[in-house]
Amino acid sequence: MSKAGRWIRGTLDCRTLNWLMTANTTEFAQLTHITEEQELLELERKYCSWGDTVHYVNPPKYFERCEGIYLYDREGTPYLDLQMWYSAASLGYANARLNDTLKRQLGKLPQLASQYLHAERVELAAAIARLNGSRFGIEGRVQFNVGGSQAIEDSLKIVRNATGKSLVFAFMGGYHGRTLAASAITSSYRYRRRFGHFPDRAHFVPFPYCFRCPYGKKREDCGLYCVKEFERNFETEYNSFWDPKTGETEFSAFYVEPIQGTGGYVIPPPGYFPELKRILDDHKILMVDDEIQMGFYRAGKMWAIENFEVVPDIIVFGKALTNGLNPLSGIWAREDLISPEKFPPGSTHSTFSANPLGTAVGLEVMRMLGEKDYEEITRSKGAYFLAQLKELQRRYPKVIGDTDGMGMALRIEICREDGYEPDRELTEKIFAEGLKGDLDARGGKMGLVLDVGGYYKNVFTLAPAFDISEEEIDTAVELLEQLIRRCAPERC
Numbered sequence: 001m002s003k004a005g006r007w008i009r010g011t012l013d014c015r016t017l018n019w020l021m022t023a024n025t026t027e028f029a030q031l032t033h034i035t036e037e038q039e040l041l042e043l044e045r046k047y048c049s050w051g052d053t054v055h056y057v058n059p060p061k062y063f064e065r066c067e068g069i070y071l072y073d074r075e076g077t078p079y080l081d082l083q084m085w086y087s088a089a090s091l092g093y094a095n096a097r098l099n100d101t102l103k104r105q106l107g108k109l110p111q112l113a114s115q116y117l118h119a120e121r122v123e124l125a126a127a128i129a130r131l132n133g134s135r136f137g138i139e140g141r142v143q144f145n146v147g148g149s150q151a152i153e154d155s156l157k158i159v160r161n162a163t164g165k166s167l168v169f170a171f172m173g174g175y176h177g178r179t180l181a182a183s184a185i186t187s188s189y190r191y192r193r194r195f196g197h198f199p200d201r202a203h204f205v206p207f208p209y210c211f212r213c214p215y216g217k218k219r220e221d222c223g224l225y226c227v228k229e230f231e232r233n234f235e236t237e238y239n240s241f242w243d244p245k246t247g248e249t250e251f252s253a254f255y256v257e258p259i260q261g262t263g264g265y266v267i268p269p270p271g272y273f274p275e276l277k278r279i280l281d282d283h284k285i286l287m288v289d290d291e292i293q294m295g296f297y298r299a300g301k302m303w304a305i306e307n308f309e310v311v312p313d314i315i316v317f318g319k320a321l322t323n324g325l326n327p328l329s330g331i332w333a334r335e336d337l338i339s340p341e342k343f344p345p346g347s348t349h350s351t352f353s354a355n356p357l358g359t360a361v362g363l364e365v366m367r368m369l370g371e372k373d374y375e376e377i378t379r380s381k382g383a384y385f386l387a388q389l390k391e392l393q394r395r396y397p398k399v400i401g402d403t404d405g406m407g408m409a410l411r412i413e414i415c416r417e418d419g420y421e422p423d424r425e426l427t428e429k430i431f432a433e434g435l436k437g438d439l440d441a442r443g444g445k446m447g448l449v450l451d452v453g454g455y456y457k458n459v460f461t462l463a464p465a466f467d468i469s470e471e472e473i474d475t476a477v478e479l480l481e482q483l484i485r486r487c488a489p490e491r492c
Contacts, residue, residue, distance in 0.1 A: 037062055037074060061435050066093035069465045069472060071449060077437040079447035080476055086451065087261075087293045087409075087463035088324030091368060098323055098361055098368075105360035112356050114349065120359040125330075127366045128317075131302065132332050136311045141338045144330040144354040148292040148318040149177025151329040152255075154348050155288055155316050156181055161347065162337045163286070165252035170202035173209065173263030173455055176255060176290055185255050203251070205230055207260060208268040211402045211413065212455070219269055227275045234283055242283065253286040253313075258304035261293035264454030265411035265461045267404050273308035286313040286337075292329070296320040296365070297374040298463060300382065300407030307406060313337065321362045328358030377466055378407040384470055385462070386410055388477045392484075398491035399426070399484050410462040412480075413454065417491060422456035429487045431460075439479050448479040 041059055054060045063071045063079070069092060070078040084090060091098065105120075112118055125142035132140055143158075145151045160166055170176070170185040177183070183191045185202040192198055208226050210219040217225050234242040234249070242249050258273065260266040280287050289312035294304035298320065305312055314337065318329030336342065386405040389412060393400040401415030414427040430450070437447035453461045464476070485492050 057432060057435065068092045068094070069468050071447075073437060073447070075437075077445055077447060079435070079437060079449050080441075080472070080479065081449040082460075082462045082464050082476055083449060083451035084463050084465050085324045086319065087298050088319040090296060090298060090320045090408075090463075090466050091323045091365065092465045092467055095323055095325075098325055098364055101361055101364040102325060102357060105357050109356045114351060114353045114355070118356050118359070120356060120363050121354045124359045124363040124366065127363065128330070128332055132315070135302065135306065138311065139335040140332050141335065142330055142332050143338065143348065144328060144359070145348075145350050146327045146329060146352045146355075146358075147177075148316070148329050149179040149182040150350060150353075151292070151316045151318055151331050152176045152182045152185070152290070153179060155314050155331050155333075156185075157348055158314060158331070158333055158337055158343060159253045159286055159288065161343060163252035165250060166200045167251045168202050168288075169205055169251055169254040169285070171207040171256060171260070171263075172204045172214075173207045173260050173266065174204075174255065174257055174290075175260070175262035176257075176292075202255065205254075207263065207266060208272045209260075209263075209266045209455075210269055211266075211404075224269070224271055224275055227272055227279070230276070231279050234279070249283050249285060251283075251285050253288050254280055255288045255290060256305075256312075257290045257294070258308060259294050259299055259406060259409055261461070262453045264413070264459035265404070265409050267406050267409075267411075268308070270308070273305070273310045277310045288312065288314040288316065290316050292316060292318045293463075294409060296369060297378050297466070298407060299409045300379045301375055302369075304406070304409075321365060322358050323361065323365055325361050326355070326358040327352070328355065328362050374466065381464075381466070381468065381470075381473070382406070382408045382410065385464070385473050385476075388473060392477060392481060396481075396484055396492060399423075399488050405462075408462075408464055408466060410464075412460040412462070414458045414460070422454070422458040424457045426488055427452055427458045427460070430483045433483055433487055434479070439482050441475055441479060446475075446479065448476070448483065 040062070044060065062073065064074045065072045069081055071081050072078055109118055121144070128142050129140055143154055145154055159168065168185060170187065172187045174187050176186050178191055180195065184198045184200055187204045206214040206226055213222070215225055215229070233239045237243055241251065277287055289303065289305045291303050291305070295317045296302065298304065299307060301307055303315060313334050315332045321330070322328045382405055386403065389403040389410060393403045397419055398417040399414060400412055401419045402411070402413040404411050414423050414430070415421055416423045431452050434448035434450055437445060439446050439448060450460050453459050
């Protein structure tokens with residue numbers, strides 16, 4: 001018996017205890033669960049590091065199991081998940097086909113040092129490289145690692161090795177991870193503040209965030225002012241980026257998210273990325289495309305950058321590659337950047353990179369993505385969902401300032417009554433209220449799992465599972481409306 005069970009027996013009198021255990025066993029089980037969860041919270045508070053993001057919510061939320069598009073708490077209450085593990089579980093939680101793949105690999109080759117080959121590793125690399133070859137018309141190779149930040153680190157090695165330079169551009173609002181090197185190219189100072197000086201920190205460039213244009217322009221008539229401002233940096237040597245006498249720049253690469261992830265699913269205007277790529281090519285600066293959150297059809301195409309008709313030099317991917325089932329990430333790079341002659345054996349290594357459990361699941365994910373038209377699925381369902389969100393915005397203009405989306409990457413920007421000033425407090429209130437699990441839906445109680453992002457932490461970034469139905473989208477919108485009416489009744 002657990003400590004919690006002993007506590008219950010020691011504090012309840014025999015008559016009450018007997019009644020709970022015989023006449024109302026459900027209430028007894030619930031009481032035991034609640035007490036056990038409280039005990040776990042106390043243990044976590046004392047023994048677990050708070051350095052991760054668990055304590056963004058206080059007290060932290062516990063879940064017991066998951067299936068499809070739902071998480072379940074200890075009482076069995078379903079929570080409709082609109083962020084699917086930061087866009088990692090695009091094919092749904094506890095996907096039976098992927099679970100079976102993992103089980104088969106466990107029985108065949110569960111472990112192997114990354115210096116040796118196994119079939120799934122080679123087949124998965126070939127599948128991604130061939131796909132990119134067909135889409136971009138250029139040859140390349142794949143290097144695997146464990147997490148997104150580690151793949152970013154590998155990409156930085158390839159960039160520095162190929163160019164001999166360490167300085168890079170990155171976007172304001174961009175997020176590339178929290179290892180030291182990844183933090184150096186992530187715009188948020190708070191990720192670096194306590195860890196000393198970062199001499200190779202990126203030069204940060206404003207992202208084309210049209211709802212909050214950093215230049216005070218309007219999308220309709222700005223003429224892509226932001227990318228023109230970036231190009232002006234190369235007009236003269238006195239702008240510090242460019243030496244016209246030698247035709248050289250200090251910068252090696254520009255790290256981009258085609259659609260900003262943690263920055264709030266900000267979608268750039270048409271024409272921006274082709275112009276940016278032209279400038280980079282003119283000055284021999286590589287484009288590194290971070291697809292860790294948007295890759296694998298999240299934004300309507302295999303890679304989000306394809307929506308903007310641009311061919312990157314390097315692609316970094318992760319998360320949805322294994323549907324979140326086992327850590328695996330990687331990079332694809334042009335042949336001239338990653339050939340054996342340019343990037344020889346030992347250039348990078350990780351104990352768990354290309355681990356056989358991850359590559360087996362990743363290969364099965366690639367097969368599944370090839371069996372259906374996920375471009376059409378994500379675009380049509382995303383359009384349906386976005387139309388619902390636009391209607392919600394129309395009904396609650398004093399709460400929602402902006403909605404936008406591409407494929408199944410959608411955003412809701414929560415603002416104050418003027419429809420523009422960010423409202424972080426209300427965003428956090430809605431987020432926390434959704435985790436209480438007491439919203440009315442389908443004749444019972446339900447919770448809603450959201451994810452908060454954005455420059456001002458006032459944006460709900462929605463990344464629903466690809467197999468979510470229109471009925472479930474309708475339910476999600478109903479739950480969002482309940483939360484708005486509950487948390488901001490004076491604005492409804």
